[in-house]
Amino acid sequence: MQRIGVFVCWCGSNIAGTVDVKQVAKALESEPGVVFSTDYQYMCSKSGQDMIKDAVRDHRLTGIVVCSCSPRMHEATFRKTASAAGLNPYMVEIANVREQCSWVHKDIIIGTQKAIILGRAAVAKVNLNAPLTPGESPVTKRALVIGGGIAGIQTALDIADAGFEVDIVEKKPTIGGKMAQLDKTFPTLDCAACILTPKMVDAAQHEKIRIFSYSEVSSVGGFVGNFTVSIRKKARYVNEDICTGCGACVDKCPMKKVPNEFNLGMDNRRAIYIPFAQAVPKVATIDPNACNMLKNGKCGVCAKVCTAGAIDYTQKDEYIEEKYGAIVVATGFDPISLDKFDEYAYNNSKDVITSLEFERLTNAAGPTQGKLLRPSDGKHPEKIVFVQCVGSRCSSCSEKGKEYCSKICCMYTAKHAMLTRDKYPDTEVYVFYIDVRTPGKSFDEFYRRAVEDYGVKYIKGSVGKIVPEGEKLVVQGSDLLNNRQVVIDADLVVLAAAIEPDKSARPLATMLTASMDTNDFFTEAHPKLRPVESPTAGVFLSGACQGPKDIPETVSQASAAAAKVIGLLSKDKLVGNPCVASSDELMCNGCSSCERVCPYGAITYEDKEFRMPDRTVRVRRVAKVNPAVCQGCGCCTVACPSGAMDLRGFKNDQIMAEVDAICK
Amino acid sequence: MQVNEYKPLIVAFCCNWCSYAGADLAGNNRADYPAEVKIIRVPCSCRVNPTFVLKAFQRGADGVIICGCHPGDCHYTSGNYYTRRRMAMLFSMLDYLGIERERTRLEWVSAAEGAKFAATMRDFVQKVAALGENKRLEDLRCKK
Numbered sequence: 001m002q003r004i005g006v007f008v009c010w011c012g013s014n015i016a017g018t019v020d021v022k023q024v025a026k027a028l029e030s031e032p033g034v035v036f037s038t039d040y041q042y043m044c045s046k047s048g049q050d051m052i053k054d055a056v057r058d059h060r061l062t063g064i065v066v067c068s069c070s071p072r073m074h075e076a077t078f079r080k081t082a083s084a085a086g087l088n089p090y091m092v093e094i095a096n097v098r099e100q101c102s103w104v105h106k107d108i109i110i111g112t113q114k115a116i117i118l119g120r121a122a123v124a125k126v127n128l129n130a131p132l133t134p135g136e137s138p139v140t141k142r143a144l145v146i147g148g149g150i151a152g153i154q155t156a157l158d159i160a161d162a163g164f165e166v167d168i169v170e171k172k173p174t175i176g177g178k179m180a181q182l183d184k185t186f187p188t189l190d191c192a193a194c195i196l197t198p199k200m201v202d203a204a205q206h207e208k209i210r211i212f213s214y215s216e217v218s219s220v221g222g223f224v225g226n227f228t229v230s231i232r233k234k235a236r237y238v239n240e241d242i243c244t245g246c247g248a249c250v251d252k253c254p255m256k257k258v259p260n261e262f263n264l265g266m267d268n269r270r271a272i273y274i275p276f277a278q279a280v281p282k283v284a285t286i287d288p289n290a291c292n293m294l295k296n297g298k299c300g301v302c303a304k305v306c307t308a309g310a311i312d313y314t315q316k317d318e319y320i321e322e323k324y325g326a327i328v329v330a331t332g333f334d335p336i337s338l339d340k341f342d343e344y345a346y347n348n349s350k351d352v353i354t355s356l357e358f359e360r361l362t363n364a365a366g367p368t369q370g371k372l373l374r375p376s377d378g379k380h381p382e383k384i385v386f387v388q389c390v391g392s393r394c395s396s397c398s399e400k401g402k403e404y405c406s407k408i409c410c411m412y413t414a415k416h417a418m419l420t421r422d423k424y425p426d427t428e429v430y431v432f433y434i435d436v437r438t439p440g441k442s443f444d445e446f447y448r449r450a451v452e453d454y455g456v457k458y459i460k461g462s463v464g465k466i467v468p469e470g471e472k473l474v475v476q477g478s479d480l481l482n483n484r485q486v487v488i489d490a491d492l493v494v495l496a497a498a499i500e501p502d503k504s505a506r507p508l509a510t511m512l513t514a515s516m517d518t519n520d521f522f523t524e525a526h527p528k529l530r531p532v533e534s535p536t537a538g539v540f541l542s543g544a545c546q547g548p549k550d551i552p553e554t555v556s557q558a559s560a561a562a563a564k565v566i567g568l569l570s571k572d573k574l575v576g577n578p579c580v581a582s583s584d585e586l587m588c589n590g591c592s593s594c595e596r597v598c599p600y601g602a603i604t605y606e607d608k609e610f611r612m613p614d615r616t617v618r619v620r621r622v623a624k625v626n627p628a629v630c631q632g633c634g635c636c637t638v639a640c641p642s643g644a645m646d647l648r649g650f651k652n653d654q655i656m657a658e659v660d661a662i663c664k
Numbered sequence: 665m666q667v668n669e670y671k672p673l674i675v676a677f678c679c680n681w682c683s684y685a686g687a688d689l690a691g692n693n694r695a696d697y698p699a700e701v702k703i704i705r706v707p708c709s710c711r712v713n714p715t716f717v718l719k720a721f722q723r724g725a726d727g728v729i730i731c732g733c734h735p736g737d738c739h740y741t742s743g744n745y746y747t748r749r750r751m752a753m754l755f756s757m758l759d760y761l762g763i764e765r766e767r768t769r770l771e772w773v774s775a776a777e778g779a780k781f782a783a784t785m786r787d788f789v790q791k792v793a794a795l796g797e798n799k800r801l802e803d804l805r806c807k808k
Contacts (some may be wrong), residue, residue, distance in 0.1 A: 070688045071705070072680075099691030100703055104782070110699045398800055513741045535681075535739065579707065597710075599741040633740035634711030638750065650707055655716055662675055662702040663723030 002127050005036040005061040006119065007052055009043035009068035011098055011243035016041075018102040018111040024067060027116045029124045044074050049081040056085035063091045063126035067119045069098040088131030090578060090649060091402040097124035101275035116661055124657035132578035132648055137628045139225040140325040141569045144169065146217055147330035148509065149177020150196060150551060151543025151558040153203050155328050158562030160208035164569045167322060168203065169231055171504060173214045174279035176200055177332055181262065181356060183363040183370075185551055186415040187446035193278060193365070200280040213281055216504070217239040218319065220327070220511040221601070223629055224538030225574045227324045235315040237286035237294065238272075245282035249302035250274060260367075264361045266375060267367035272302050284310075312328050326565045327512065329522060329534070330542040330558065331505045335497040336391045340400040344390065344495055352375040352493045355409065358416055362423075372424060374492055377471070381491035384420060385475045386413050387429040387463045393434060402498045402519060407548035409496035410437045414447045416494065417456040424479035430457045430488055432477050440550070461487065466493055476648060499548055513599065514539045522546050532561040540564055579649030580630035581637060583623040586610075589645035590621035594636035594645050603636060672726035672792045674701045676785070677716070679709045681739035682774045683731030687776030697785035701729075708732070709770075710743035714754045717768070721758075727767045727792035731781070732774040741772040744772070762800040766791045 008025045010016035021039040032268070036059045040048050041569075043066055055061060064087065066078050071094035079089035097115040105111040141161050145152045148170030156166040164638055168175060179185075203209050218232040219492035235422045262275045271290035274282060292299040293313055293358040303311040313424035318330075335356055338346040346352045374381050388409055391401030399568035410433070417429045436458070438444040450456045461478035468474075472489040479486045501520045509516045514534040516525045522541050525533040531543055542561040543554040551600050568574075583594070585608060604626065607619050623645065625636075634647040678684040684705050690697065696797045706712055709732025730751060748770065755768045769788055769792040773781045 028690070070684075070691075072685060072688060083697035096688075096703070096705075099688040101691075101699075103694055104696055105699045106696070107699075114699045114702070121702070121704070515737055515739075543728050597746060599743070631740055633708040633743045634706070635708065635740070635746055638710060638713045647707070647711060650711060652713065652715075653712075655704060655706065655711075656719055658704050659675060659716055659720050659725075660723060662704070663673060663720060663725050 002033045002060065002063040002129075003035045003063060004033045004063040004123055004126050005050075005052070005055045005059060006034055006038070006065045006067065006123065007043055007055075008037070008039040008097075008119070009048070009066065010039060010041045011069060011548055012041065015068070015098050015102045018105055018108050019097055019115045020108060020112040023112050024115045024577045026099070028065070028119045028123060031120055032065070034126045036061065043068050043164060044077055049077075052078070052081050053085040056082070056087055058232060061087065063093075063129055065093050065095060065119060065122045065126055065629055067095040067115060070094070070096045070100070072350070089608055090132040091126065091129050092312065093122040093129065095119045095127045100484045120664070121658040121661040124661040125654045128651065128654045128657055130648075134578040135576045136573045137225055137576060138573050139569060139571055142166070142226070142322075142324050143326045143328060143565050144227070144229055144322070144324040145328045145542070145571060145589050146329055146334055147177070147543070147545070148172075148175030148211065148213070149330060149332045149543065150179040150199070151326070151332065151545075151554045152177070152330035153199050154555050154558035155330060155542045155562045155565070156203055156209050157199065157206065158559050159565050159569075160206045161420070161429045162562075162566045163208070164566065165208050165210075167210045167212060167324075169212045169215050171214070171216050172275070173236065173283075174275045174281070175203065175211060175213060176278075176280065176354075179551065180276065180278075181359060181363075183359050183366075184415065184419065186411045187440070187442045189415070189419075197278040200278065203401075203457040204280045208290075211281060212281070212320070214285060217508060223600070225325045225568070226628070227322055227327055227538065229322055229327070231320045233318040233320060235288070235317050236269050236283070237288070237291070237311065237313055237315045238284045238317075239310045239312050240281060240283050242308045243283040244308055245274060245284070246337065247274060247284070248305045249284055249309070249311065252301050252305045254299065254301060255292060257289050258287060260358045263367045264354075264357045264611040266357060266360060303439050326538050326540060326568050328540045328542050328565060329505075329508065329512070329514065329545050330562050331502045331508060331545040333499040333544040333548065334502050336401065338390065338495065338497055341390060343465050344387065344463070344493070345466045345468055345473070346495060349383075349473060350374075351473055351491065352466060352495065354497045355412055355416065356477070356497075358494045362416070362419060370419065379491070380424070381427065383428045383488065383490045384430070384492045384494065385463075385488055385490040386417060386429070386494045386496065388413055388431065388433045389462075389498075390495040392496075402500060404519060404548070405437065406496075406498045407437070408499070408550045411440070411443055411550065413494075413496050414450040418450040418454045421454040421456060428457070430459060430490075432459050432461060432463050434460075434462065440552070461486075501545055505545055512536060512539050532557055532564055538568065576628055577632055579632045579647065580627045581625045581632065581634065581645055581647050583625055584644040584646070585622045587642050588622040589642050590643075591641060593641060597635045597639045599633070599635070600629050600631055602626045602631075670793065670796065671700050672747060672789060672797075673724060674727045674729065674785075674789055674792060675698040675703050675720040675725045676703045677706050677709065677712045677728070677730045678703050679732045679739075679744075680705055681708050682725050682733035682737065682772075683709075685775035685780065686731070686773040686777045686781040690782040691778075693778045695778055695782035697782040698789040700789050701785045706737065708740050709747040710740070712747065714750060717754060717758075718801070722803040723800055724798065726795070726798045727788060729769045729771060729784075729788050731771050731773045731784075734774055737774065763798065764795055766795055767798060772803065779807070
């Protein structure tokens with residue numbers, strides 16, 4: 001029999017205002033097992049906690065019930081108190097009489113009655129509580145960063161600088177991500193490559209960082225501190241260790257008409273290629289869908305010209321299994337597909353381009369060497385129209401676009417408009433906008449410079465239709481401030497397409513059991529207080545995979561995620577959750593029902609010897625739960641047909657006792 | 665307050681990560697709902713064994729509601745999908761036994777939906793109250 005102490009908190013007037021705490025304490029005094037019952041103004045305060053400690057000692061308590069605020073608030077506090085008083089921390093139960101009683105019920109009689117019932121249920125549960133000891137698990141002091149954009153690179157560099165080994169997995173042949181495609185960056189207009197490529201080189205040369213480029217995560221197992229990740233190194237048909245990146249193979253490759261994805265298909269690359277001059281690792285990759293040798297065995301030019309002998313047409317995908325303590329997701333974003341936006345004629349005219357394509361057009365390393373030329377005829381555009389919020393803030397058109405604001409478009413459009421006017425002052429530049437959103441350091445000043453110093457014409461209103469007519473693009477839009485319709489015969493139209501999470505994020509989230517919101521952005525453990533952690537322990541978020549972000553924000557979040565990872569990896573062992581499933585071997589009949597429903601693969605089977613009453617030994621197959629892997633959902637307990645499986649801390653008889661107490 | 669007004673007894677099983685937090689949020693926002701609702705915290709809605717529901721009805725509960733995370737949002741990835749299937753089965757069996765459909769409910773309430781929690785509870789209590797006491801499954805030996 002337990003010796004239970006009941007402590008009813010007033011929480012100032014928060015509880016005492018609508019619950020007669022004295023009456024609650026008195027009523028619970030006569031419950032089975034209760035030997036002591038009292039009330040106090042603030043149980044969570046030091047004197048309140050001392051009161052609990054004293055009572056544990058004076059009344060030799062074995063269990064504690066605190067009638068107070070939500071266990072989500074102070075369960076940990078009172079468990080620590082119990083622990084300090086020499087009691088097992090899991091002998092504490094909280095009756096939630098604030099959030100779920102005093103705050104929602106105005107009548108003191110009703111509130112008091114309900115508080116007594118909730119207290120009674122907690123007492124009934126504590127009567128059946130058993131001391132629990134959390135298991136400890138070691139921490140593999142290595143981190144995995146998925147995605148090699150600026151977010152992934154920054155996170156990896158910060159973790160590596162703290163002395164831990166980091167692996168970066170990047171699906172493309174080079175790291176660098178979207179930032180490598182950009183020309184200049186707002187609001188300072190420094191060139192993206194000048195600030196990114198040194199970081200890429202730093203990452204490649206760091207002794208603690210390994211880069212798996214052209215690789216993908218194929219499976220994730222394990223749990224915080226002990227992840228096992230299988231990485232698929234896609235065959236690039238070039239031996240990375242031997243290739244010097246000289247580019248001789250690229251020059252000689254006869255397959256010249258492969259759309260270059262780095263320039264968004266605006267020019268061509270060869271079947272064997274290096275994405276861009278500063279690629280890291282700078283090694284060639286063969287595109288198996290374009291290479292004649294790989295498709296029908298006729299060619300082999302690259303192998304002939306490669307003096308290093310790096311070409312290997314027989315290369316196969318390679319699977320590498322690695323162990324990590326923490327995983328950082330940095331999968332980034334992509335512009336949305338504009339296939340559903342027929343009104344903007346994106347698919348009908350070469351001169352309607354996205355902002356990312358515009359970035360490549362103005363980039364010195366781009367298809368036009370930085371000259372702003374129309375993709376259709378290579379002429380210089382005299383009139384450019386920028387359309388903002390293409391697919392962003394689509395509250396009424398969510399089947400086409402996204403409901404959220406993509407956050408970066410206002411600023412990069414101002415940048416594009418400004419740079420265009422700066423390079424080509426004779427060009428007329430119009431921007432159609434819903435609102436201009438510039439909340440950031442030096443952002444609004446930047447936008448005003450575009451309008452005031454560079455004479456960019458901003459028109460508040462949306463574009464209804466873009467019709468290609470001859471060489472021109474007729475842009476029909478509305479000017480809300482002047483209350484009139486406008487028609488502009490533009491030479492080039494740039495659409496600020498909304499951004500969405502990378503397509504690889506959803507399957508990755510499933511592998512990591514990390515949750516996502518309806519837009520496939522990863523959700524954070526807490527939107528304000530734990531913004532760089534996923535709710536799944538050991539999984540951290542960096543960059544635009546968590547929500548639209550510009551570069552400064554991405555870098556700050558990347559460093560924040562790194563700090564969290566470093567905090568985790570500096571621990572020698574992790575204390576687990578003791579509220580896990582356990583199986584009664586004597587009752588288990590080895591049917592595998594529990595194994596099938598377990599989302600974590602925590603249940604395995606083993607053959608165990610049982611000594612029978614007639615002194616013979618029988619071998620039976622029984623379930624065994626790995627407490628380090630089990631997360632304590634309890635799904636198996638319901639699936640178990642024989643009742644052998646139970647969940648510590650929420651045992652069948654404990655919940656039954658609560659039901660009984662409530663229905664008394 | 666009326667004397668002897670019929671008050672149904674409602675047992676609510678709430679998952680720790682979404683619905684229990686939603687109930688806490690209802691409290692934080694002082695969103696009023698009937699005191700007849702008594703919440704039992706479970707780690708996941710899939711922890712709710714059908715026997716708990718049967719036990720509640722046996723013990724004289726007039727309605728049982730199970731609240732979990734929205735589909736796709738389960739903290740344990742797939743627990744609420746199991747709940748959905750199990751409870752569909754259980755509720756239809758209970759209906760066959762004479763426990764009306766309105767006495768049982770499965771609802772998805774996220775940690776952000778305090779208002780939905782309160783509204784759901786108000787609605788549920790009202791529906792159950794309209795049905796009156798649960799006589800079908802009650803074990804009279806449990807009555808004092």
